[in-house]
Amino acid sequence: MQPKKKTLRPIVTGSSVLGIKYKDGVILASDTLGSYGSLARFRDIRRIVPITKHTVIGGTGEFSDFQEITKILRQKIIENQELVESGKEEDELLPSEIHSYLSRVLYGRRNKFNPLWNDVVVAGFEKGKVHMGTVDLWGSYFEDDIIATGYGTYFALPLMRKAYKKDMERDKALEVLRDCLTVLFYRDCRTINRYVFAEITKEGVNITEPVEIETKWEIADWQEGKL
Amino acid sequence: MSGIGTGYDLYPTTFSPDGRIFQVEYAHKAVENSSTAIGLCCKDGVVFGIEKIILSKMLVEGTNRRVFSVGEHIGIATAGLTADGRRIVQNARQEAKNYENFTSDIIPIHVLTERLSIYVQVFTLYNYIRPFGCSLMIGSYDEEKGPSLYCIEPDSVALGFYGCAIGKGKQEAKTEISKLKLSEMTCKDAVKEIAKILMKTVHDETKEKEMELEMSWICKETKGKHKLVPKKLIEEAVEWVKGQENEED
Numbered sequence: 001m002q003p004k005k006k007t008l009r010p011i012v013t014g015s016s017v018l019g020i021k022y023k024d025g026v027i028l029a030s031d032t033l034g035s036y037g038s039l040a041r042f043r044d045i046r047r048i049v050p051i052t053k054h055t056v057i058g059g060t061g062e063f064s065d066f067q068e069i070t071k072i073l074r075q076k077i078i079e080n081q082e083l084v085e086s087g088k089e090e091d092e093l094l095p096s097e098i099h100s101y102l103s104r105v106l107y108g109r110r111n112k113f114n115p116l117w118n119d120v121v122v123a124g125f126e127k128g129k130v131h132m133g134t135v136d137l138w139g140s141y142f143e144d145d146i147i148a149t150g151y152g153t154y155f156a157l158p159l160m161r162k163a164y165k166k167d168m169e170r171d172k173a174l175e176v177l178r179d180c181l182t183v184l185f186y187r188d189c190r191t192i193n194r195y196v197f198a199e200i201t202k203e204g205v206n207i208t209e210p211v212e213i214e215t216k217w218e219i220a221d222w223q224e225g226k227l
Numbered sequence: 228m229s230g231i232g233t234g235y236d237l238y239p240t241t242f243s244p245d246g247r248i249f250q251v252e253y254a255h256k257a258v259e260n261s262s263t264a265i266g267l268c269c270k271d272g273v274v275f276g277i278e279k280i281i282l283s284k285m286l287v288e289g290t291n292r293r294v295f296s297v298g299e300h301i302g303i304a305t306a307g308l309t310a311d312g313r314r315i316v317q318n319a320r321q322e323a324k325n326y327e328n329f330t331s332d333i334i335p336i337h338v339l340t341e342r343l344s345i346y347v348q349v350f351t352l353y354n355y356i357r358p359f360g361c362s363l364m365i366g367s368y369d370e371e372k373g374p375s376l377y378c379i380e381p382d383s384v385a386l387g388f389y390g391c392a393i394g395k396g397k398q399e400a401k402t403e404i405s406k407l408k409l410s411e412m413t414c415k416d417a418v419k420e421i422a423k424i425l426m427k428t429v430h431d432e433t434k435e436k437e438m439e440l441e442m443s444w445i446c447k448e449t450k451g452k453h454k455l456v457p458k459k460l461i462e463e464a465v466e467w468v469k470g471q472e473n474e475e476d
Contacts, residue, residue: 078299079320082295082296082298
């Protein structure tokens with residue numbers, strides 16, 4: 001009898017990815033942890049990666065499947081370059097096209113009962129505007145101005161919805177993201193305090209080195225003189 | 228009609244009494260009928276230049292491409308039957324993709340050249356498929372190894388070159404190329420020199436129609452990626468060539 005060769009359950013997983021649009025573009029954020037169940041195993045992975053000069057993707061869920069998605073998309077970019085042959089940068093695949101393609105790939109895999117176990121955020125700049133959305137392991141395609149995957153959907157999204165204003169300033173957008181990341185670090189057991197931000201504007205993509213955000217762990221009730 | 232090879236030239240599966248395979252030699256003739264393509268290995272990269280005869284004023288500029296990308300880091304320029312060239316490039320792209328899937332590394336140019344060589348050779352073995360009627364120049368640039376240029380002919384022989392020309396005017400072009408100091412030349416200078424060779428030495432303005440220059444490069448400036456030479460640079464090179472001509476007069 002043949003062994004099962006399909007995805008049964010995710011093994012090394014990434015937690016939330018957050019995304020918020022602002023005046024000049026969009027910022028994505030995630031932590032750099034790959035969890036092995038409850039073990040904080042890989043503490044410096046990149047769950048937000050650039051695909052083209054104007055597009056990034058961020059992944060929640062099985063990290064090896066996210067690596068596979070990165071490979072599939074990068075290969076598609078080269079294939080498109082070869083076929084189009086115009087040599088013009090404008091003919092590079094757009095973020096919305098990459099997003100659509102990825103949703104078809106994931107939907108195809110789900111139909112074969114062998115999913116790529118991810119919730120992927122696709123964000124980029126095209127035709128002077130931001131494009132941002134998600135695709136999940138079932139192939140559901142979704143676009144919005146504020147995005148959160150994983151536990152972020154439950155903890156961060158309500159906070160982002162309250163704080164979000166169309167065409168907000170960059171600093172305000174970063175403040176919202178940092179606030180949500182802090183909340184996630186407090187509440188989501190599968191996170192670490194080490195974050196990467198990816199900013200996309202009409203100039204291109206800029207992904208920061210990992211940073212730490214200050215958190216407070218003193219419980220007021222237990223401090224001297226408080227009770 | 229009786230020519231040199233009569234009787235022994237119907238199939239690639241027949242040797243002539245003096246040990247030649249005429250079908251393959253006829254394939255070379257197809258290459259020699261096409262307009263010239265030049266490839267140069269410079270100090271900081273590889274530059275391709277192709278003399279494209281404009282067959283009709285109705286054709287859009289840049290159409291009928293004869294230089295192709297394989298992956299991001301390798302360029303292939305063709306002379307001969309363009310459709311045959313495209314077929315080999317298609318195979319090259321598949322090879323590059325498979326190599327990358329297998330090794331997670333981009334295909335080195337000498338590996339790709341060998342694979343294409345083997346592929347081209349297969350078509351010289353059977354009587355039901357004809358040899359490819361095109362020559363290819365394959366070029367790449369690597370930070371460590373520097374520039375590389377190979378040329379594959381219809382008989383599948385692949386040789387490494389510092390400078391190479393294929394097509395109608397290859398003899399004149401090769402003479403001019405041998406006069407150049409390639410190891411000291413930058414790619415930007417090579418663009419000008421290639422334009423000069425193609426426009427002045429190879430292209431006969433009285434006999435043939437107008438020509439268009441198609442040029443591409445893989446160099447330090449493009450960070451090892453195969454790109455078309457920017458239109459502005461080609462225009463500057465054409466101006467420079469015309470200026471040189473006025474000086475000589």
